[in-house]
Amino acid sequence: MRPTFSIIFFTVVSGCGFGLLFLAGAILCVAPSVLSRHATLAALALGVGFAAAGLSSSLLHLGQPQRAWRALSQWRSSWLSHEGVASLATFVPVAILFVVVWNGSGAFRVVAAFVAVLSAITVVCTSGIYTSLKPIRAWSNAWVLPAYLSLAGASAACWLWLLTTAFDRTSFAAWLVVALCALGAIVKVGYWRFVDSYVGESTPESATGLGRFGTVRTFEAPHTEENYLTREMGFVLARKHAAKLRAIAFALFAVLPAACAILSLLFDTSIAFAALASISVMSGLFVERWLFFAQARHKVMLFYTRYDRA
Amino acid sequence: MTMLPPPSPKKLGLVIDLDICVGCHACAVACKEWNDGGQFGPLPDEHAYGKQPLGVWFNRVHSYEVAKEGERASNAMTIHFPRSCLHCETPDCVTVCPTGASYKRADDGIVLVDENKCIGCQLCAWACAYGAREFSEERGVMQKCTLCVDRIYNETFEEYDRQPACVMACPTRARHFGDLGDANSGVSKLVAERGGYDLMPETGYKPVNKYLPPRPRKDASVSTVAIESETAVDFSTASPALRWIDKLLSR
Numbered sequence: 001m002r003p004t005f006s007i008i009f010f011t012v013v014s015g016c017g018f019g020l021l022f023l024a025g026a027i028l029c030v031a032p033s034v035l036s037r038h039a040t041l042a043a044l045a046l047g048v049g050f051a052a053a054g055l056s057s058s059l060l061h062l063g064q065p066q067r068a069w070r071a072l073s074q075w076r077s078s079w080l081s082h083e084g085v086a087s088l089a090t091f092v093p094v095a096i097l098f099v100v101v102w103n104g105s106g107a108f109r110v111v112a113a114f115v116a117v118l119s120a121i122t123v124v125c126t127s128g129i130y131t132s133l134k135p136i137r138a139w140s141n142a143w144v145l146p147a148y149l150s151l152a153g154a155s156a157a158c159w160l161w162l163l164t165t166a167f168d169r170t171s172f173a174a175w176l177v178v179a180l181c182a183l184g185a186i187v188k189v190g191y192w193r194f195v196d197s198y199v200g201e202s203t204p205e206s207a208t209g210l211g212r213f214g215t216v217r218t219f220e221a222p223h224t225e226e227n228y229l230t231r232e233m234g235f236v237l238a239r240k241h242a243a244k245l246r247a248i249a250f251a252l253f254a255v256l257p258a259a260c261a262i263l264s265l266l267f268d269t270s271i272a273f274a275a276l277a278s279i280s281v282m283s284g285l286f287v288e289r290w291l292f293f294a295q296a297r298h299k300v301m302l303f304y305t306r307y308d309r310a
Numbered sequence: 311m312t313m314l315p316p317p318s319p320k321k322l323g324l325v326i327d328l329d330i331c332v333g334c335h336a337c338a339v340a341c342k343e344w345n346d347g348g349q350f351g352p353l354p355d356e357h358a359y360g361k362q363p364l365g366v367w368f369n370r371v372h373s374y375e376v377a378k379e380g381e382r383a384s385n386a387m388t389i390h391f392p393r394s395c396l397h398c399e400t401p402d403c404v405t406v407c408p409t410g411a412s413y414k415r416a417d418d419g420i421v422l423v424d425e426n427k428c429i430g431c432q433l434c435a436w437a438c439a440y441g442a443r444e445f446s447e448e449r450g451v452m453q454k455c456t457l458c459v460d461r462i463y464n465e466t467f468e469e470y471d472r473q474p475a476c477v478m479a480c481p482t483r484a485r486h487f488g489d490l491g492d493a494n495s496g497v498s499k500l501v502a503e504r505g506g507y508d509l510m511p512e513t514g515y516k517p518v519n520k521y522l523p524p525r526p527r528k529d530a531s532v533s534t535v536a537i538e539s540e541t542a543v544d545f546s547t548a549s550p551a552l553r554w555i556d557k558l559l560s561r
């Protein structure tokens with residue numbers, strides 16, 4: 001599948017934003033004394049900022065962005081619609097929580113729980129957009145949901161660490177960085193092992209139904225130039241580059257942030273380390289998400305006999 | 311609502327005969343021509359006369375060479391394969407749509423896009439395993455085969471003209487249009503008689519359109535004309551006249 005920057009930005013940045021809202025909500029609900037008022041407000045503001053930036057970026061992918069509001073209408077059947085509704089619904093308790101924390105009084109625990117639950121649901125819906133697409137096996141599998149959740153958590157933990165270091169001079173978030181980066185790393189390695197090993201059920205023979213006569217090869221393509229299908233679904237990435245890019249992504253989204261967190265836990269809590277981890281995790285996730293698209297094979301390309309299986 | 315309607319008794323669709331399709335692309339061209347000016351048009355091209363033209367077509371004709379492993383090249387089959395929307399019974403292109411633009415008609419099962427509702431998110435094209443949908447950059451909406459819904463119900467046409475443009479154009483009659491939900495219709499009988507099949511049944515989308523397999527070809531390796539063995543022709547079974555000529559010429 002062709003990697004489109006607006007969608008990569010959408011999934012990475014909105015994932016981080018809703019992850020941050022989840023972490024802030026969950027911490028306020030469970031252990032409110034851990035976060036100072038300033039750190040909480042900053043985390044909520046940054047979370048909303050990231051979420052809004054990501055959602056706005058997704059509009060750039062649309063052919064008719066002025067009609068984007070229509071995407072909320074099919075909330076019963078479409079994952080994209082679920083995502084839109086869930087993301088907007090999350091902003092309501094976030095706004096209430098922001099006001100409550102700003103005033104320094106009120107029943108914030110219940111509101112914080114709503115923020116945490118709705119943020120998590122939104123990320124589940126984002127992954128649902130991809131897991132619901134059956135012709136793309138690299139997306140419609142059980143690894144995608146945990147990968148979206150854990151990587152949203154890992155990126156959010158880095159930013160929360162940066163905020164708590166800046167406002168509170170506390171180091172608990174560094175532990176979150178280590179834990180969530182480790183979790184993200186395990187899940188993503190599991191995902192990569194899966195996409196490298198699964199055997200696609202479809203072949204050019206099953207696509208055309210001509211397998212009974214032998215192996216199907218293209219004799220003449222239906223068109224001499226590219227078309228929408230070959231441009232959008234026929235994106236191919238050389239395998240050797242994929243291996244290198246995976247290593248780069250892994251180092252940036254898992255190894256470097258976790259190493260920064262461990263070093264600062266061992267020695268001194270440094271804002272430079274937290275900033276480095278935050279930039280690193282985002283860069284790593286951009287590469288990771290680019291690969292998520294670039295390495296995904298679509299079954300329609302079997303008609304063009306691009307692959308033996310998909 | 312882009313939830314699927316309950317299964318309709320009427321299932322309009324196409325039956326494509328791969329045995330007689332000659333790969334002339336007339337169906338694709340007639341489709342482009344009709345739909346460019348029809349109710350669902352235009353079907354714009356970008357850089358139509360440039361270096362890399364790109365445009366929306368509802369119908370694409372592949373040509374394949376099919377041969378068994380280790381089989382002689384002369385035995386390979388060339389099969390022309392028109393590919394268009396299969397108007398599936400349970401397609402995901404409808405259910406993934408966030409706006410309700412992509413829908414399946416409850417009364418005849420035709421899958422359509424309402425271009426006034428489509429936001430151009432392209433999720434439906436990603437959900438289709440058959441490549442039935444092509445996005446128009448120029449119009450910013452998804453476009454697809456309409457089964458010529460603006461022809462087949464068009465009462466200003468003579469009855470024999472109320473068929474999809476691709477079916478009308480086919481010079482070998484490799485394309486048939488009808489109700490595949492009615493077991494007694496011409497197309498259903500054709501499917502039963504010729505062993506019509508679904509493409510990529512593993513998607514679970516239950517295509518309505520059916521493809522008729524090519525009939526078995528003659529095996530060139532057991533041909534009565536033994537092309538390769540002309541130096542060792544056996545005249546012992548030939549007629550007396552031929553044996554005499556062989557004897558004469560062999561001196």
